Amino acid sequence: MNYFELFGLPQDFRLDVEQLTERYRELQRSVHPDRFANAGALERRLSVQHAARINQAFQTLKDPVERARYLLELHGSDIAGENPKLDQAFLLEQMELRETLADIRSHSDPHAVLDELSDTVRQRTETLIHLLGEQLQEASAQSLSAARTSVDKLMFLNKIHQEVNEMYDELMED
């Protein structure tokens, strides 16, 4: 039973997160170890295993990048171990974003620059997620390959998003 089946949802990148969350809670309500606090050791163990799998499934399906990777895996298109083939324009913009982040303290208003940077990263991420939805929908060999590239790009963006957040922390501690 794959994660989509586990949640009784269609195998589709574009899923309703509200509905996913709702089902997650219902499923946990039926298998969570707290429901088996008075059961024997065997049932308690089984309940931990089931609850862990439901958590894992929820974490995977909730996050667009993880969800896309999982769908690619279900399509037999494992992205691990391959070098990302990213276009020049994307890589150049990544370098610029990184440079801006590295020099952030030299600006008179670093917070404003960081806000702008954060917005750019968010916009790029949203655009890519939209594109990824179309690519996975089509599911041809060519579009799946393109989807893999999108996932790689999203991972770059996630990384910089994380660094932006860390910079917010650092600026606050100054």
Added chain:
Amino acid sequence: MALLQISEPGQTPAPHQHRLAAGIDLGTTNSLIATVRSGSAETLPDDSGSYLLPSVVHYRRGKPPLVGRAAQAHLSTDPQNTISSIKRLMGRGVADLSGSGFRLPYKMVETGSNVPRLHTSAGDFSPVEISADILGVLRQRAEQSLGGELEGVVITVPAYFDDAQRQATRDAARLAGLNVLRLLNEPTAAAVAYGLEQGAEGVYVVYDLGGGTFDISLLRLSKGVFEVLATAGDTALGGDDMDHRVAEWIMQKAGIGEGAGHHQLRRLLSAARRAKETLTHADSAPVKIALEDHSHWEGELSRDQFNRLVEPLIRKTLAPCRRVLRDAGVKAEQIREVIMVGGSTRVPLVRELVGGFFGREPLTEVDPDKVVAIGAAIQADILAGNKPNEDMLLLDVIPLSLGLETMGGLVEKVIPRNTPIPVSRAQDFTTYKDGQTAMVIHVLQGERELVSDCRSLGRFELRGIPAMVAGAARIRVTFQVDADGLLSVSAREETKGVEASIQVKPSYGLTDSEIEQMLKDSLSHANEDVAVRKLREQQVEADRVLEALRAALGEDGDTLLSRSEREEIEAAMTRLHTARDGGDAQGIKRAIEALDERTRAFAARRMDASIKKALRGQAVDEVKV
């Protein structure tokens, strides 16, 4: 031979008796026990009507230890034998303590074990044993008040507690003879206490500043499910630190030097605490302290001066506040309420700064000292099975990332912080030498990249790997964190399908044999027999298994089992019943295992059926809409 009672098909077994259950707040400064009686949760007081048990233990040669107020009286006269704030030492190693900058008036004993022991005139005791003494007193209080043996307890821990600290808490409960239904995060417990009374959905912040720990948690309450979205905090920050700041101020003003003795330090801390408490409602507090030359120093601490002393400490709590908001992707404006927990939130500056940060007046209606124990009692009542129709469910997250040591002293994260628990992750390893049959996996907890900056949880030694050429073996190691936040590890060689055995060397925890020894010691202290205790534990487990199975057969026995399967299970139940009434703990254990084996398929089918039912319920709801 005793006959088993099996209910009619389709009927649920007769409603069982109300099970005695309690919630315990095992605090740094004070501990409490609470229970649900006739529908409402209340803290249980001692004989003199006081519900707070100071977490202080005084050890005496040849006599049982004193716990609580009676022990507190010895803090300044006999500090070496009087242990307070032991929670700070739970799950900690000797090196942690000397490096913490926190001055302890106790003598630490190096024992070769990873666990520090404190030297007292009654012997050397680990933090686990000292905590067990506190739990024992609470247990006694509850059993006297409720008129029976406690069947289960929920013990609260700071959300930020790492694996070693949680394990130490569980070990202490085991030593005290308590059956732990669940370790519950303190902020979750507080939200339970508030949430059920107010019945409101939304995102809540729980700001918990106790005597020695600070926790901040973000929880979402939605349709009876409490979901921890993110937690952060500091295990070494609390009201005690405020006392230390004030004590340092007094030392400076009174001209007391660094070399002050234990008694003097104790007197200083008591005076500091009194001043802090006075300043929650007064603008200034008188300070009077006896000096070592028998003269006195008298002075006055104003609220403003006090605020200047403690403001940096309170500001230190705001960084974790920012972090949980960011981790959960929630903005301060989206917070529905801020719940204040812990005696230190009585300090007016705490309320002011926290209120300012979240932009709203914090909630303080429930006594901040009692709120955690009350929430724990409510949860214990549900887990014990006293409210079969209760829908409340508490979903927790792991507070700190779990990782593994890789080449070059770096940590590779296996389970990131704030992942919902229970969780399990598998990781594959291989050998690097021909014929290698063993390997060591070093598990760490923390957010930093270097092994030296994270907390070592333990070394897992894998043995029994089949000999192969280097790199050919594929060892799948599975890390599982249960609903209490406790880690277990299992390993399997995949190409040959061999189960590798694992030996755990906890970095700061007690080994099983150490616990066993402590159990023996504590029982001989209490003139209790180890064999009797073990038999009793197995009988309780047998009763639990039998009762749960009777209920399960009543619900699903007809639909999920064939006649012969059911007969086999019933025969195994009868055998367990017989063993249970015999006097052999090992025999009971074997009969439980045999019954487990017989019911494996039934349990799995039941689990699948309940998952299907949960999804069906959903589908029906949608049709209605």
